[in-house]
Structure formats: C-alpha cells, structure tokens
Amino acid sequence: MASTEIARQAGEGARAVPLAGHVGFDSMPDQLVNKSVNHGFCFNILCVGETGLGKSTLMDTLFNTKFEGEPTQHNQPGVTLKSNTYELQESNVRLKLTVVNTVGFGDQINKEDSYKSIVEFIDAQFEAYLQEELKIKRTLHSYHDTRIHACLYFIAPTGHSLKSLDLVTMKKLDSKVNIIPIIAKSDAISKSELAKFKIKITSELVSNGVQIYQFPTDDESVAEINSTMNSHLPFAVVGSTEEVKIGNKMVKARQYPWGTVQVENENHCDFVKLREMLIRVNMEDLREQTHTRHYELYRRCKLEEMGFKDTDPDSKPFSLQETYEAKRNEFMGELQKKEEEMRQMFVQRVKEKEAELKEAEKELHEKFDRLKKLHQDEKKKLEEKKKSLDDELNMFKQKKTAAELLQNQAQQAGGSTTLKRDKERKN
Amino acid sequence: VSNSSSSTSHVDVFQYYTLPCISLLYKAGGPVVDFSYVGIDAILEQMRRKAMKQGFELNIMVVGQSGLGKSTLMNTLFKSKVSRKSVLATAQEKIPKTIEIKSISHDIEEKGVRMKLTVIDTPGFGDQINNENCWQPIMKFINDQYEAYLQEEININRKKRIPDSRVHCCIYFIPPTGHCLRPLDVEFMRRLSKVVNIVPVIAKADTLTLEERDFFKKKIREELRANGIDVYPQKEFDEDAEDRMINEKIREMIPFAVVGSDQEYQVNGRRLLGRKTKWGTIEVENIAHCEFAYLRDLLIRTHMQNIKDITSSIHYEMYRVRRLNENNTVVTHANGIPEHHLAAHEM
Numbered sequence: 080m081a082s083t084e085i086a087r088q089a090g091e092g093a094r095a096v097p098l099a100g101h102v103g104f105d106s107m108p109d110q111l112v113n114k115s116v117n118h119g120f121c122f123n124i125l126c127v128g129e130t131g132l133g134k135s136t137l138m139d140t141l142f143n144t145k146f147e148g149e150p151t152q153h154n155q156p157g158v159t160l161k162s163n164t165y166e167l168q169e170s171n172v173r174l175k176l177t178v179v180n181t182v183g184f185g186d187q188i189n190k191e192d193s194y195k196s197i198v199e200f201i202d203a204q205f206e207a208y209l210q211e212e213l214k215i216k217r218t219l220h221s222y223h224d225t226r227i228h229a230c231l232y233f234i235a236p237t238g239h240s241l242k243s244l245d246l247v248t249m250k251k252l253d254s255k256v257n258i259i260p261i262i263a264k265s266d267a268i269s270k271s272e273l274a275k276f277k278i279k280i281t282s283e284l285v286s287n288g289v290q291i292y293q294f295p296t297d298d299e300s301v302a303e304i305n306s307t308m309n310s311h312l313p314f315a316v317v318g319s320t321e322e323v324k325i326g327n328k329m330v331k332a333r334q335y336p337w338g339t340v341q342v343e344n345e346n347h348c349d350f351v352k353l354r355e356m357l358i359r360v361n362m363e364d365l366r367e368q369t370h371t372r373h374y375e376l377y378r379r380c381k382l383e384e385m386g387f388k389d390t391d392p393d394s395k396p397f398s399l400q401e402t403y404e405a406k407r408n409e410f411m412g413e414l415q416k417k418e419e420e421m422r423q424m425f426v427q428r429v430k431e432k433e434a435e436l437k438e439a440e441k442e443l444h445e446k447f448d449r450l451k452k453l454h455q456d457e458k459k460k461l462e463e464k465k466k467s468l469d470d471e472l473n474m475f476k477q478k479k480t481a482a483e484l485l486q487n488q489a490q491q492a493g494g495s496t497t498l499k500r501d502k503e504r505k506n
Numbered sequence: 507v508s509n510s511s512s513s514t515s516h517v518d519v520f521q522y523y524t525l526p527c528i529s530l531l532y533k534a535g536g537p538v539v540d541f542s543y544v545g546i547d548a549i550l551e552q553m554r555r556k557a558m559k560q561g562f563e564l565n566i567m568v569v570g571q572s573g574l575g576k577s578t579l580m581n582t583l584f585k586s587k588v589s590r591k592s593v594l595a596t597a598q599e600k601i602p603k604t605i606e607i608k609s610i611s612h613d614i615e616e617k618g619v620r621m622k623l624t625v626i627d628t629p630g631f632g633d634q635i636n637n638e639n640c641w642q643p644i645m646k647f648i649n650d651q652y653e654a655y656l657q658e659e660i661n662i663n664r665k666k667r668i669p670d671s672r673v674h675c676c677i678y679f680i681p682p683t684g685h686c687l688r689p690l691d692v693e694f695m696r697r698l699s700k701v702v703n704i705v706p707v708i709a710k711a712d713t714l715t716l717e718e719r720d721f722f723k724k725k726i727r728e729e730l731r732a733n734g735i736d737v738y739p740q741k742e743f744d745e746d747a748e749d750r751m752i753n754e755k756i757r758e759m760i761p762f763a764v765v766g767s768d769q770e771y772q773v774n775g776r777r778l779l780g781r782k783t784k785w786g787t788i789e790v791e792n793i794a795h796c797e798f799a800y801l802r803d804l805l806i807r808t809h810m811q812n813i814k815d816i817t818s819s820i821h822y823e824m825y826r827v828r829r830l831n832e833n834n835t836v837v838t839h840a841n842g843i844p845e846h847h848l849a850a851h852e853m
Contacts, residue, residue, distance in 0.1 A: 096612040100585040103807040104564075105617040108557045110811035112550050117745075120549055143544050172547040215830045220819050298559060359545035363552035371666050382662050 116171055121224045122362060123177040123204075125160075125256065127197060127248065128233025129185035132263040137231075137318035138178050140331060140342060141354055142167060145320065146178060155183025158196045162225075177225065185244060194248040201227055201255045205377040212378075226374060228365045229292070229357060230256040233263040234313060238272045240279045249289045255373055257292035257365050259357065260284070265315035265348055266333060266340045273315055280313055294356055295364050308356050314349035317342055561620035563670045564810065565609075565651075567702075568625065569644065569694070570679025571632040572601050574709035579677075579766035580625050582779060582790060583802055587768075588612050590627040605630040605643045626673060632690055641694045648673050648702050652825040674817045675738070675805065676702045679709040680761060684718045686725045695735045701821055703738040703813055705805070706730075711763030711796050712781060712788050719763050726761055737761075739809070743816055756804060762797040765790055 126134040130153055139145055146165060162179040179200070184193055204226045211222050232249055234241065252258055260280065262268070268276060284291060291312065294305035319342050323332040331342040342350050357365075385406075568576040577589030590608050609626040626647070631640055651672045658668045676698060680691055687695075695704055706726070711719060730737060737760060739753040767790050770777045779790040790798050805813070 094612055096586045096588060096614055098585045098614055098616060102583070102585050102614075102616060103802065104562070104614075104621055104810065105619045106807050107562050107619055107621070107810060108554045110808070111557050112553055114811050114815065115553060116550065120546075141544070167544075167546060169544060169546040172550060174546050174549075215827050217823065220815075298555060300555060354545065359548040360552070362546075362549050363556055367556070375664060378664075379662050 116173075118220075119173040119175060121175045121177075122366070123179065123225060123227050123229075125179045125181075125197075125201070125227045125230045126233065127181045127184060127230060127252075128263060129235060130183065132233040132235060133318050134180055134231075134233055134263075136320065137233075137261075137263070137316060139320045140318040140350070141358070142176065153183075153186050155186055157187065158182065158184050158193050160196060160200045175223070179227065190244050193244065194251045197248065198251055198255065201252070202377065205255075205374055206381070208374065209378055209381060226369055227256050228362075228369045230258045232258055232260045234260055234280065236262055236264050236267045236276075238268050238276050240276075241283050246283065246287050246289070249284070249291075250287060253290040254376065257368055257373070258289075259292050259353075260313035261349075261353060262313050262315040264317065266317045268315070277313060277315070292365070292368070294361055301360055304360065305356075308352055311349060311352055314353045314356075316350045316353055317348040318350070558618055558620075560667070561622065562810075563622045563624070564814070565624040565626065565671060565674050566805075567628065567644075567648075567673045567676040568679065569628050569631055569676055570709060571681060572629065574679040574681060575766045576627065576677075576679055576709075578768060579679075579707075579709075579764060579798075581768040582766040582798065583805065584612075584614065584623060586612075586614065588614075588623060588625050590625065590629070601633045602630040603634075605640055607643060607647045624671070637690055640690075641697050644694075645697065645701065648676075648698075649825065652701075652822055653829070655822065656826055656829060670818075672817055672822060673702050675813050676704050678704055678706045680706055680726065682708055682710050682713050682722070682763075684714055684722050686722075687729045692729065692733055692735070695730070695737065696733055699735050699737055701825070703740075703816055703821070704735075705738050705801070706761040707801060708761050708763040710765065712765045714763065723759075723761060723763070738813065738816075740816070743820065756800075759797065759800060762801040762804075764798045764801055765796040766798070 124138070126138065128134050135146065142165075144165070144167070146163065159182045160179050161182050162177055164175060164177045167174045167176055181197060184197075187193065208222070208224065208226055211217055211219065230252060232245070232252075234245060249258055249260070262273070262276065262280075265273065294301075294309050296302040296306045296309075317333060317340055319331050319333045319340075321331070321333070322329040323334050323339055323341075324330075325332065325339065325341065330344075333340045333342075341347050345351055566580070568580060570576050577591040580589040581587055581592065588610070590610055606629050607626060608629065609624050611622055611624045614621050614623055628644055631644070634640070655668060655670065655672055658665060678691070678695060678698075680687065695706065698704055708714070708719070708722065708726075714722060736742070739756055741753075741757070744750040744753055765781060765788055767779050767781050767788075769779070769781075771780045771782050771787055773780065773787055773789060778792075781788045781790070789795050793799050
C-alpha cells in the first residue's frame with residue numbers, strides 16, 4: 080500500500096521566482112473579465128426617501144432611460160418596497176439593474192415602524208442568498224443576486240438638519256447596507272445654505288454614530304479621487320430627464336423663470352460626482368463590500384442564532400456538520416411525526432365513516448324487517464279474511480244447494496201432484 | 507422590461523476616472539462631451555483593477571512515472587525553476603519506495619499580474635512492482651484539498667478570501683510507447699477524471715515520428731472514449747456553441763505530444779529552448795516539432811480561468827454534495843483524533 084507524505088514548502092510566503100521569458104499568464108485578468116462579460120453583471124440599488132423627493136427621476140437621470148412607473152400616492156398605510164429589474168446594455172456589458180423604491184416612506188402619521196419593512200426587505204435578500212449557499216445542490220454562479228449593493232438615502236432639502244426619521248432609519252440600516260446619503264431636489268437650496276447644510280448633516284451623522292459608505296482609498300489609482308469625493312458627501316443632486324437648449328447643445332436641465340439648473344453642470348449640483356462614484360469608479364467595490372462585509376455579518380448572526388458555532392482552532396471540528404446533521408434529523412423526525420399524525424387522523428376518519436355506514440346498514444335492515452313483518456301481518460289478516468269469506472261462501476253454497484234440494488224435492492212433490500192433476504184431467 | 511441605454515461606439519475611451527470633474531470621451535477630432543454615456547462598462551476596468559491587486563492562484567499537479575520529464579516540463583511551462591527537483595535538490599535522486607506528494611509554491615509576476623503557482627509532484631507513482639491502488643494517495647490528496655476548502659467555507663467567521671489549495675489541473679504523463687494506453691493509465695484516468703480536470707500528455711514525444719504520433723494519439727482517444735474517460739475540456743461543460751467549437755478543436759488534438767527543455771540553444775540566429783541531438787535540434791516552442799505551445803496556450807493563455815471555474819463550480823460542488831449527504835459523520839474529539847480511531851485503540 081502506498082502512503083503519502085505531504086511536504087508543503089513555504090505555503091504563505093512562497094518563494095518569488097523570476098521568469099526567464101514570456102509565459103503568458105498576464106492574460107488572466109482578461110480571461111476573468113471575459114468570463115464576467117459573458118455572464119453579465121448585477122447591481123441593486125435601494126432608494127429610501129419620502130414620497131416626492133425625486134427618487135424615480137434621479138434613477139432615470141442616472142441611467143439615461145425612462146424606467147416605467149407613475150408617481151406613487153401619498154396615502155399608503157405602511158411602507159412597502161417595490162422592486163423593478165431592468166436589463167441595460169452599454170457596449171459589450173450587460174447589466175441587470177434592480178431599483179427598489181420605498182413606497183409610502185414618511186407618509187404615515189406614526190412613523191415609528193417605517194424602517195422595519197426596509198430592514199426586513201434587506202434581510203430577506205441576504206436570507207435568500209444564504210439559503211442558496213447552504214443548499215446541498217446549489218448553483219451559486221448562476222444565482223441572480225438580489226442583495227442590495229447601494230442604498231441612496233434621500234434627504235429632504237430643508238436646509239436645517241436631518242429629520243429624526245432620517246437618523247433613526249440610517250442608524251438601523253448602516254450595518255446592513257452601504258448608505259450613500261444625498262440631498263434631493265437641491266436646487267431649492269442656495270449655495271451658502273447648502274454648505275452649512277452639508278456640514279450640519281455630516282456632524283449629525285458622526286455624533287449619532289451612523290456609518291455611511293466611504294469610497295475606498297486603498298488603491299492608488301483611485302485613492303485621490305475617492306478621498307476628494309468623500310469630503311463632498313452628502314451629494315446635493317438634481318434630477319431631470321427633460322432636455323433644454325443651452326447655447327447650441329441640448330442638456331438635461333430644469334427650467335425656471337429665473338434660470339435653468341443644468342443637471343450635469345458641476346457648479347449647479349453634484350449629480351456628476353454621484354454618477355462617477357456610484358457607477359464609474361466604485362460599482363465593483365460596492366458589490367464587494369456588500370458580499371464580504373454586510374452579508375458575512377448577516378450570515379454570522381443568523382448562523383449563531385440558529386445554534387451553530389465554530390469551536391476554537393485546536394479542536395478542529397465538525398460542529399457545523401454535526402449540528403447541521405442534528406437539525407436535519409430533527410426535521411426528518413418532525414416530518415415523520417407529522418406523517419404519523421396525519422395517518423392516525425386518516426385511520427380515525429375511516430373508522431368513523433365505517434361506523435356510520437354500519438349504523439345506516441343496521442337501520443336499513445331493521446326497516447326491512449319491520450316492513451316484512453308488517454307485510455306478513457297484512458297477509459295473515461287478508462288470509463283470515465279470505466278464509467272467513469270462503470267460509471261464508473261455502474255456507475252460502477251449502478245453503479244454496481240445500482235450498483235447491485228443497486226446491487227440487489218440492490218440485491218433485493209438486494210435479495207428482497201436477498202429474499196427478501194432469502192424469503186426472505186426462506181421465 | 508428590457509431597456510438599452512444608447513450604446514455609443516467610441517474610437518477611444520479616455521480613462522475617465524483620472525479626470526475628477528467631467529467625463530470626456532475622445533472621438534477622432536477632439537473632446538466631445540457625450541451625455542448619453544452612463545459608464546456601466548467601467549465596471550470591467552474596476553474588476554481588472556481588483557484582480558490585479560488580489561493576484562491569482564493556480565495549483566497544478568503532475569502525475570507520471572519517473573523519468574518522463576515532469577519536472578522539466580513544469581520548468582518549461584513557467585520559464586523558471588518551479589519544479590520540486592529544482593527546489594529540493596537531493597544528493598541522489600532515488601525513486602521513493604512509496605508514493606509521496608510534494609507541493610511547492612512560487613510567487614511569479616508578469617506585467618503587473620501576480621500569481622501564486624503551486625506545483626504538486628507525485629514521485630513514486632507507477633514506479634513500484636505492484637502498483638495496485640497507487641491512485642489512492644493522489645485521490646486522497648485531492649479530496650483533502652476540497653475538504654479543507656469546505657471547512658473554511660462552512661465556518662461562521664470566514665476569511666475574506668479563502669485560500670484556494672484545490673488542484674485545478676492534473677497533467678498526466680503517458681510514456682511514449684506508441685501502442686496504446688497501459689492498464690495503469692486507464693485505471694488512473696478513469697478514477698481521477700471524476701474528481702479533477704485531467705490533461706493527458708504524451709511525454710518525451712521526440713521519440714515518436716509524426717506518423718507514430720498520430721497513430722498513438724488516435725489509439726489513445728479511442729481508448730479514452732471506450733472507457734468513458736472525460737478529460738479536459740469535458741464535452742458536457744461546454745457552455746455555448748462558441749465554446750464547443752473551440753473545445754472540439756482542442757479535443758481533436760488531445761493528448762498533446764510534448765517535449766520539455768530548460769536549456770537554450772542557438773537556432774537560426776535566435777536563442778530557443780530546445781533539445782540538441784546529433785541529428786538535429788528539437789525546438790520546444792515550434793509547433794512543427796511538438797505540441798508544447800498548444801499545451802501552454804491551453805493551460806495558461808486561454809483556458810486558465812475556465813479550468814479554475816470548472817474545478818470550483820463542478821468538481822468541488824460534487825464533492826460538497828457527497829460530503830453533506832453522508833450520514834455517518836466522523837466526530838472528532840478535542841484532541842483531534844477521530845472517534846472510530848479511539849475506539850479501535852481501546853480495543
């Protein structure tokens with residue numbers, strides 16, 4: 080029998096080896112990118128904000144398309160989340176974009192539970208992914224990822240400070256999703272007010288311990304731009320899908336009697352910054368953070384809640400497998416119990432039905448017997464009657480024959496007398 | 507709903523993310539501000555950046571009798587001394603009495619792309635008089651790597667990036683007999699093709715003439731088919747028509763007849779890797795001489811990502827399904843000894 084010897088040389092700190100020529104694995108990033116292109120990408124944005132803050136318009140503006148839908152009503156009883164998925168394509172990249180809108184957020188009189196449906200929705204997406212990951216037969220590479228990658232939080236342009244609803248909601252969401260706060264409809268605020276507003280918002284977020292998404296600064300190629308942008312948060316945006324002619328070009332803008340707000344003009348609003356950061360520079364990082372930070376946190380909490388635990392490294396265990404097995408057996412046991420119960424119930428029902436039917440049968444028999452007896456009685460009566468009638472008839476016949484006999488006798492006697500008379504006459 | 511944002515075809519796309527303010531697209535003729543460009547395709551560049559930063563991992567196993575040129579081929583493939591022999595130079599190279607599995611890792615870099623290459627050698631395979639079950643230690647090793655990955659994956663506190671030690675590709679060296687596969691070859695490939703990607707190669711192909719080579723290859727392909735052995739690229743994993751077309755061409759060439767060398771010679775004024783003999787110099791990278799270049803292109807330049815994908819999404823998943831379906835789990839005690847082992851000792 081052959082035995083093995085595993086000698087792992089310098090696992091972590093593998094030796095660096097120089098290459099004597101062109102090998103060709105520099106094509107690996109290309110191979111990876113090609114595979115992803117063939118596969119397509121997924122990106123899911125959640126828009127949280129009160130009704131009327133221009134969420135749908137901003138999405139339309141960001142992605143240059145008219146997503147369907149009419150403006151929602153203001154009389155919703157609770158907060159619901161509506162999600163729509165679209166397939167966008169630009170050059171050879173196919174993107175499955177899902178936009179989730181909070182419908183009715185901030186419209187209720189009592190807004191205490193407004194954040195709950197949002198948290199539930201986000202958790203539901205994590206749960207779905209976790210379920211898929213825990214399946215025995217799973218298809219992770221073709222799974223349509225619905226986890227929220229970015230949450231755009233729309234702040235109303237009051238110019239003063241954050242509303243308490245905003246603070247509460249953002250605090251509940253910051254450990255579950257990447258939050259990017261934006262000031263909506265910012266053309267309602269003047270430049271000086273805007274600067275003060277931004278400072279107030281940032282300080283309120285910090286003092287309340289709300290962790291918003293920071294654009295990553297660890298990669299040198301984008302560190303500079305990302306850190307600049309981080310200082311401009313929250314972005315003050317204006318959305319518009321209408322085009323206005325400025326100079327000799329058609330630009331996206333909002334036209335007022337006193338002037339025109341150009342969406343893509345950096346002096347007018349931060350729309351371009353938002354688009355840069357959200358799509359062109361950090362889309363992949365947003366996806367990665369969602370998967371490696373927020374999802375892992377959810378997974379850890381969920382599994383610990385379900386009773387799994389890792390044991391420490393030196394007892395090299397299998398406790399997850401055991402507990403998994405135990406749970407499975409428990410589940411199977413429960414299923415069997417349920418099956419048994421159902422079977423018992425079924426047997427019971429059958430017995431009852433049988434008894435019922437037997438009762439009915441018995442009744443029928445009794446009825447039959449009764450009828451038979453009745454019939455027999457009737458028959459007897461009739462027979463008796465018949466007998467009595469027969470007797471009468473016999474008596475009558477007897478009387479009749481007796482009477483006839485008498486008559487005959489009388490006739491004979493009479494006849495002989497008549498004969499005698501006749502004889503006498505003759506003579 | 508399927509919307510297509512207006513796809514603009516550009517002659518040149520300037521690297522927008524270095525210009526913080528305005529996204530400019532350079533068409534022939536000067537800068538033009540294109541408002542219909544959203545920038546979704548920027549994600550490709552973002553992915554590339556991330557991949558370059560993270561680096562790649564590749565684990566190749568070489569299996570074959572001693573003397574078939576396994577180490578040399580590895581050195582030739584990666585143009586550096588990556589084989590076990592180059593690293594663990596022993597005074598006398600003895601054939602081990604039992605099969606050993608030795609893996610060595612290297613960090614290599616090319617044009618900014620970093621790769622951790624692990625070469626897993628199996629000295630002693632097929633060298634004993636009785637080679638029964640010689641595939642077992644190899645199968646165990648491969649399954650152990652899957653097991654290690656599974657353990658990491660089911661942890662509650664998981665690492666950000668699970669280190670991938672799974673064997674992505676197993677190169678099986680067929681001795682150039684010129685006739686047909688030996689029973690050992692068939693047995694090994696039959697069993698291992700179910701758990702790992704196997705790439706069979708005809709070793710030391712410079713001992714075969716072209717006709718002998720073609721005959722040998724055809725015979726091998728027939729025998730593989732007859733025994734139901736699916737080598738890489740497996741027919742059932744072709745994703746679409748384009749894939750199938752490319753892979754059919756490769757399947758018609760398998761097994762590659764290779765020659766390895768890490769020595770350079772002067773040929774026609776150029777320095778080339780080759781083997782010099784009295785009757786001529788065999789150029790390793792010349793496709794008229796041997797098929798090394800095809801093997802290299804397949805493994806490294808075109809199908810590396812695909813090999814890794816099949817390992818992780820098919821072979822590993824199959825292992826995971828089997829493992830999670832097992833009813834008898836081995837319970838390990840705190841000191842790491844499996845329960846049944848303890849019980850045996852107590853008896």
